[in-house]
Amino acid sequence: MWLLSTDRAELRYFSRNFDADGGYAILSHTWEGSEQTFQHVRAIGERCRLAGTNPRDDPELSPKIRECCILAERYGYDWAWVDSCCIDKSSSSELSEALNSMYRWYSDAEVCYAYLADVPDGCVLDAPNSPFRKSRWHTRGWTLQELIAPAFLVFLSQEWHELGDRGSLANLLQQITRIPALIFTRETRPADYSVAVRMHWASRRKTAREEDEAYCLMGLFGVSLPTNYGEGEKAFLRLQYEIMRNIPDTSIFAFGYKVPHSELDQQGFALKPDPRARLTSRSQCLLAFSPRQFNIEASYTPERGANIRGAQPGGDQIADTSPFGAVELPRISVTSNEVELRLPVVDIDGISVAVLLCEDADGHLGLLLTRDPRAIDSTRPRYYTGIESRRSDSGPGNRVRLATLGRDLNHLRFNGKRIEAKWRTIYIVPSPPEWLSPGSTNAQLTINCTSGSPFRLPHWLVSRFVALQFRVWEDIRTPEFVRMTIMRTRRAERIWLDLGQCQRDTGAPPRHWSKVTISHESNYMRHTTVSQSHTCSEHHIDSWPAWSKDFGDADRTVRLSFTPCKRSPETTRVVHIELFGRVYAEMLLEANVSFPSPDGRHKGMQLVQT
Structure with a gap:
């Protein structure tokens, strides 16, 4: 880990981050144009060493780096970390290590300074449409983990003056980010929330590189990935595979268009199961291609009220005797070209519905499935996700992925009818082939x-x-x-x-x-x-x-x-x-x-x- 000495802004390498005596301060910011790199800062340091001057005072040094060092030194820290210049991005191995370690680096820092370049001094933070509420910092992908990971975070204005700390602003931050205030006061931790809820936190954030939609979430889910810029949205697929291997939470499949459990014709549309269905769209696959798709805050029912927090509607906890014929927990297994799921499934009106054992504010969720008629192995029932819908008013239909099944797990309903699901092993196409x-x-x-x-x-x-x-x-x-x-x-x-x-x-x-x-x-x-x-x-x-x-x-x-x-x-x-x-x-x-x-x-x- 490279750190800047706060008195001179010179880079020094530590093989372990706790080897920096007195700890370190860390900067969170949004990149503005061309930021100063590792090579630039090293070159300034070498030139100043030969000239006998202080690199921190050099006019070519980025004001952002200089002010961060000055502030950290003022509060007694000898070392500081700034992502733009403390990672040697010319080394792919060092870059990959840094991206995989970043959540821990922010978590281990003594203090995190969140510099908001678009928020002036004197800003009334909680005023409607205040610069603080509208700051670009709240919209970026990487700043999500930088908001959550540190123990102590201080917001700074564009003039480098303190605006407030995360704990005292927890309720306002909840309004802005839709992340529970309990996270900001450390009364809960990210692992206390379902996969879908954590993805929902990221769903409106943006990254400069498509791959960073995945890489910026590794720490939030406690997983690691080799980084490979150039792979595009495959990075997010790899992230989901790694999450499935480490977190047995079926809420990872809870996204997309949802219909209520009442009779569909009363809602103005009907579902159209197709026995000759073919894979023609990414929307037919089990996994998402971006966190932007996670539009539902679904909690994982088997652990609701224990470790998993999230949208928790009223109702009884799961009984000792299962409504699905046997007491089991969902299982997720990744195979070569499918995802194997063990879930309660029911066939009704020509449609297969898998009970995800997830719930949102409207009730339990079912994943609608279409049987793949071209599956070669009859012993492995293979499915696509979703069913095409038709509007009775001739309006646009949607590919319906989810259905609300009601609040009572013992009396689930679909399309106005009572359903009784039983545990089955099914296989679902996880992602589209290359040609799609x-x-x-x-x-x-x-x-x-x-x-x-x-x-x-x-x-x-x-x-x-x-x-x-x-x-x-x-x-x-x-x-x-x-x-x-x-x-x-x-x-x-x-x-x-x-x-x-x-x-x-x-x-x-x-x-x-x-x-x-x-x-x-x-x-x-x-x-x-x-x-x-x-x-x-x-x-x-x-x-x-x-x-x-x-x-x-x-x-x-x-x-x-x-x-x-x-x-x-x-x-x-x-x-x-x-x-x-x-x-x-x-x-x-x-x-x-x-x-x-x-x-x-x-x-x-x-x-x-x-």
């Missing part, structure tokens, strides 16, 4: 595969839609027509991009045409109702000013632009897309993604992630 992963989207598109194609859709544009959690695929109707479907399950967002060649002028070269149709939960359309035809006066590209046209409204606007392909300018048009409007602006900001104008592409116009 977001990274394989471009590899599946054929629109760019031939030089004679009338249209080309750049891969970088497709990748940005994927970063917005859209799926992109093509439906080629004829050699002269392609429909691109761009779909985001959340809010039932859909963009249909039609690309075609008009042959109506006999004897003349075909004319390129295009149009966009936008659908969402408030204006839902099924793909079969969207016409494949076009209006020549509206949709011919060469009739648009600058070959550009807007489609949509103030909430959602898609701007299509076209340019001649450099390889075949006479016959091929290159598609460019921009997104505008309130709803799309929120998506872009949340994902830190932008769609530059055609003229702005060479400038690398995109949001800066820090």
